[in-house]
Amino acid sequence: MDTVSGTAWRPAARVAGMGTSIFTEMTELARATGAINLGQGVPELASPPALLRDVADAVLAGANQYPPAAGLLALREAVAAHQERCYGLAYDPAAEVLVTTGATEALAAAVLALCDPGDEIIAFDPCYDAYAADARLAGATLVGVPLAVDGEGFLLDGDALRAAVTPRTRALILNTPHNPTGKVFTPAELAAVAALCQEHDLTVITDEVYEHLVYTDRPHLPIAALPGMRERTVTVSSAGKTFNTTGWKVGWVSGPAPLVAAVNAAKQFLTYASGTPYQGALARALGSVEEWAAGLRAELRANRDLLTEGLRAAGLRPFRADAGYFVQADVRPAGYRDGVAFCRELPGRVGVVAIPTSAFQLAEGPRWLVRFSFCKRPAVLEDAVARLRRSAD
Numbered sequence: 001m002d003t004v005s006g007t008a009w010r011p012a013a014r015v016a017g018m019g020t021s022i023f024t025e026m027t028e029l030a031r032a033t034g035a036i037n038l039g040q041g042v043p044e045l046a047s048p049p050a051l052l053r054d055v056a057d058a059v060l061a062g063a064n065q066y067p068p069a070a071g072l073l074a075l076r077e078a079v080a081a082h083q084e085r086c087y088g089l090a091y092d093p094a095a096e097v098l099v100t101t102g103a104t105e106a107l108a109a110a111v112l113a114l115c116d117p118g119d120e121i122i123a124f125d126p127c128y129d130a131y132a133a134d135a136r137l138a139g140a141t142l143v144g145v146p147l148a149v150d151g152e153g154f155l156l157d158g159d160a161l162r163a164a165v166t167p168r169t170r171a172l173i174l175n176t177p178h179n180p181t182g183k184v185f186t187p188a189e190l191a192a193v194a195a196l197c198q199e200h201d202l203t204v205i206t207d208e209v210y211e212h213l214v215y216t217d218r219p220h221l222p223i224a225a226l227p228g229m230r231e232r233t234v235t236v237s238s239a240g241k242t243f244n245t246t247g248w249k250v251g252w253v254s255g256p257a258p259l260v261a262a263v264n265a266a267k268q269f270l271t272y273a274s275g276t277p278y279q280g281a282l283a284r285a286l287g288s289v290e291e292w293a294a295g296l297r298a299e300l301r302a303n304r305d306l307l308t309e310g311l312r313a314a315g316l317r318p319f320r321a322d323a324g325y326f327v328q329a330d331v332r333p334a335g336y337r338d339g340v341a342f343c344r345e346l347p348g349r350v351g352v353v354a355i356p357t358s359a360f361q362l363a364e365g366p367r368w369l370v371r372f373s374f375c376k377r378p379a380v381l382e383d384a385v386a387r388l389r390r391s392a393d
Contacts, residue, residue, distance in 0.1 A: 014137050021129070022359040026343060035347035036376075036384040038307075039355040041179070041325040043244045043375040045299060048292050051243060051285045058277035067276045069268050071099020071252070074283040079252045082286050083235075087225050095257040098264050099279060101271040102249035103209045103238040108134045109267035110205045110234050110253065111171075115140040119170035122161070126360035126369075128179050128207065140170070144362030147181060152320040154181045156189040161196060171203045174223055177210035177323030180360050180371045184214055184322045187221060194226045203259070204233040209251075210324040212242045212293035215301045220323075224255070234259050239282050241325070242293060248278045300325070303374040303381055310385030311372065315392045325375040328357060332368045334392075339370045350391045352384050 010016075023040065030037040070076065076093035083089040091097055100106035107130060115121060117139025123131050125144030135142035145164045147154040174193060176185040185193070197204055204223060211220045224233040238251030253263050285292070304321050311318040317330035336342040339356035347353050357369035374381060 014139070018133065022340070022343075022355060026347075026353050026355055029344070029347045030353040033347040033351065035351045035353045036380060036387070037353045038372045038374075038376070038384055039343075039353045041373050041375055043241070043246065043325070044377045044380065045244050045296065045375060047244045048285060051245075051281055054281035054284060055277050058280050063277045063280060065276060067099075067273050067279055069273050070264060071097075071273070072276070072279040072283060075099055075250075075252070075279045075286075078283040078286040079254060082289065083254055086290075087222050089222065089225055089230065089235075089254070091254045092257065096254060096260050098253040098260050098267065099273075099275075100236075100238075100251040100253060100267055101274045102240065103207060103236050103251040104130055105249075105267065105270055106236040106238075106251045106253050106263070107131070107173075107205065107207060108137065109263045109270060110236065111135060111138050111140070111173075112266040113262040114203050114205070114234070114259070115170050118168060120166060120168045121171045121173060122164050122169060122202075123173040123362070124156070124175065124178065125362045125365060126180055126357055127173070127175060127362065129360060131173050132362060141168075142173075142362060143169070146363065146365055147178075147183065149366060152318075153322075154178075154183045154319070156185065156192065158192050161193070165196065165200050165202075169200060169202060171205055172197055173205045173207065175207040176223075177208075177214055177220065179207075179210065179324055180326050180355075180357060181319070181328055182321030182324045182326055184216060184218070184220070186218075190221060190223050190226060194223055194229050197232060198228050202232070204229065206233060206235045208235060208237045209241045211237055212289065213297060213300060213325070214323045215297060215304065216322050231256050234263060239278075239285075242289060242296075243282070243285065244296070245278075248275060248282075250275045250278050250282055300375065303376065303378065306378070306381050306385060307372060307374040310381075310388050313385075313392065314388035316370075321374075325373050326371050327374060329354075329370050329372060330368055331370050336368065338367050340367075342370055351387045 026039040076097040080091045080093040111134040119140040125146045148157045234255040240246035308318045319328040331342045
């Protein structure tokens with residue numbers, strides 16, 4: 001027990017141990033060494049100019065007070081129209097769409113609303129670190145199902161998934177496109193997940209923030225679009241990755257009315273509401289998102305290819321990144337067995353920062369994987385690639 005100003009205190013068990021993360025450590029290393037930070041997924045690319053002007057006009061026009069708790073109706077209508085136009089999913093904007101303060105809040109509210117203490121939640125490992133924190137805050141346990149490493153990519157291990165289900169399993173968090181691996185779950189893999197969730201009556205919470213950043217010929221497929229899944233799926237997405245506006249923190253939930261109402265019951269006591277000028281502008285921007293996203297994908301695909309070739313030239317073994325912001329690399333060809341040691345030495349040795357994939361792992365997994373980000377300006381990536389290549393000379 002610590003003493004602060006003469007008062008004995010201790011943190012609540014639900015947050016005890018949630019201290020400084022590897023992300024903070026690597027960011028500090030980047031600052032201290034002047035290294036290029038390819039560890040964090042903070043985009044440096046442009047946002048739609050019309051969207052930025054729209055927000056500025058809204059602020060100046062006085063749209064700066066609370067929006068409705070569920071979000072501006074215009075944005076909820078735009079989200080519903082987007083889901084139907086892109087995926088054939090029909091949602092009532094008045095009862096089946098909820099605006100949140102980013103996808104991170106949406107995920108936390110969904111877990112708090114749909115899981116009780118003692119419940120278990122399945123997620124595919126490695127995974128976004130907020131999932132474990134959300135489960136812990138709800139008193140639940142996050143159970144990791146490792147993705148299988150296969151050739152240059154990652155595969156669903158159906159046997160491991162089935163083995164993870166117990167009588168206490170309440171929900172499954174599905175992140176596709178997937179962070180940190182860049183994997184896009186195939187239709188067959190999604191069908192296998194859907195069948196298991198229906199067999200065991202599991203609720204699905206999806207994280208689809210990279211839905212418009214898929215670089216294959218096969219577009220994003222939400223699991224809610226599969227037969228029998230709409231009624232048990234809470235779909236989460238946001239504007240941050242799609243429009244390079246991560247600092248605006250505008251996300252949304254879509255799903256059947258009872259599930260969305262439950263999520264809102266938790267969400268209203270987290271932030272109540274936020275982002276009024278952003279919500280109105282994004283409502284208008286979502287109507288033409290496909291055109292904008294096509295150009296952004298082309299830019300990111302070129303960045304991905306540049307980084308992938310640079311990692312290969314530096315003596316690493318990069319994995320295929322079919323979506324998102326990140327490339328995974330095997331550091332063993334460079335003489336390392338541990339990604340943490342590699343990442344701690346890389347800034348001083350080369351002038352580049354990366355993140356060990358073990359920071360995202362729930363259970364013991366490959367220690368030799370490292371994540372590099374490519375959502376940077378091309379000149380920054382070219383500099384980073386040149387530094388990495390020099391390290392192999």
